[in-house]
Amino acid sequence: MARLPDMEAMAIFATVVETRGITAAAKALSLSPPTISKALARLERRLGTPLFHRTSRRLTLTDAGGELAARAGRLLAEAEAAEAALLEQASSPRGRVRLTAPMSFGVRAVAPLLPAFMARYPDISIDLSLTDAMVDLVAEGFDLALRIADLPDSSLRARRLRPIRRVAVAAPAYLDRHGRPEHPSELMAHACFGYAYLQTRGAWTFLNDEGEEVSVRPEGPLRVNNGEAAMPALLAGLGITDAPEFLLDDLLESGRLEQVLPRWRRPEASLFLLLPPGKLQPARIRAVADYLTSMLVKRPSGPPPMA
Incomplete structure (x- = not known):
């Protein structure tokens, strides 16, 4: 399996070339000179060739070092630009x-x-x-x-x-034909439309002001995975459904729908x-x-x- 490039050592090498020395590179990168030297030695071992001619006073690039310097400089510049762009994106909305x-x-x-x-x-x-x-x-x-x-x-x-809020509703025409239930248990005798993603897995729970809690599992001829899809059948007077308030406010206000079991409420x-x-x-x-x-x-x- 091929090894990934030693990008850290490559960046350090490019900085040494740019700053013209190990001490200056160490200062620019907030690293110690020995750390810089170790990274350069690691890169030379990996590449199998010296990158610098070293004397007691100066470093000069070898032919291999000169060939690498331009590419390493471009890599470092692109990495710095990418990091700057991401940092800007993280701090400003973009x-x-x-x-x-x-x-x-x-x-x-x-x-x-x-x-x-x-x-x-x-x-x-x-x-x-x-x-x-x-x-x-x-x-x-x-x-x-x-x-x-x-x-x-x-x-x-x-x-x-x-x-x-969720509310049980029906068209007045349906309730005129089939009666208005007064207790949640009476829903079992009605055509009720189901919702596929109901967290209670098909159970409708109702509470009243006396603290009574009743759960029923009504059935009917329609089950949908989106509440709005039940509205045409509901308005046609074909059954009762349970839906969130934002789907129902206008229809209840206009009288096209009527709340079922008004003395009971669904858990919010x-x-x-x-x-x-x-x-x-x-x-x-x-x-x-x-x-x-x-x-x-x-x-x-x-x-x-x-x-």
């Missing part, structure tokens, strides 16, 4: 940010926020991926995620932005902003995270701390 969010929430709540962000940060590009599936941020290379859940993955850093989930493990984040990721927090957090709670 570059690509990969963000994932639930499909309907992303379309309704996240996408409308992007134009103002893009105008504010023209050097940041956002790669927005919308899916209701539980994405593995680390494995799939995402920088940020918005997730609606009861609890976030404990291996991730999380900001809780705001509660998200929360909207979280998730980041992969690790404390250091480039400026571009911090800019997106802080902007989304400021726009999506429920007021007047203020910016939530990182967990």
Whole structure:
């Protein structure tokens, strides 16, 4: 197996050439002269040829050293330029940010926020991926995620932005035909639409003001992996579904949908902003995270701390 180049020794060699001596190179690199000499000797052993003619007063390049010097100088300059670019990117908002969010929430709540962000940060590009599936941020290379859940993955850093209510609803026409249930257990006699990514695996849990908790597993003719996909059948009066409030507010206000079991409530989930493990984040990721927090957090709670 081929060995990797000794880039450290190559950089030290290029600095010795540039500064015209071991002592000056040691000062430039904040290293000791013996460390510089050892690196040069290591490089010469690896290459099998001397790179300098050494006298008590000066170093001069051999033919091999002269041939290597130009290439080593270019390598060092490119490495310094690459490092400077990455350091600048880490300290100033610039570059690509990969963000994932639930499909309907992303379309309704996240996408409308992007134009103002893009105008504010023209050097940041956002790669927005919308899916209701539980994405593995680390494995799939995402920088940020918005997730609606009861609890976030404990291996991730999380900001809780705001509660998200879920509401059981149906079209008035359906309830007129099939009756309005008064207890969660009565849902078992109704056509209920399921959601594939429900964390409770198909169970609908309800609470009332008296502290009673009831869980049921209703069934019906439709199961979807995106809540908005159930809306046409719901509005057609074909069943009952359970959905987050941001999908329902306008429909409830207009009377096209009616809340089922109004004396009962579903346990609240929360909207979280998730980041992969690790404390250091480039400026571009911090800019997106802080902007989304400021726009999506429920007021007047203020910016939530990182967990």
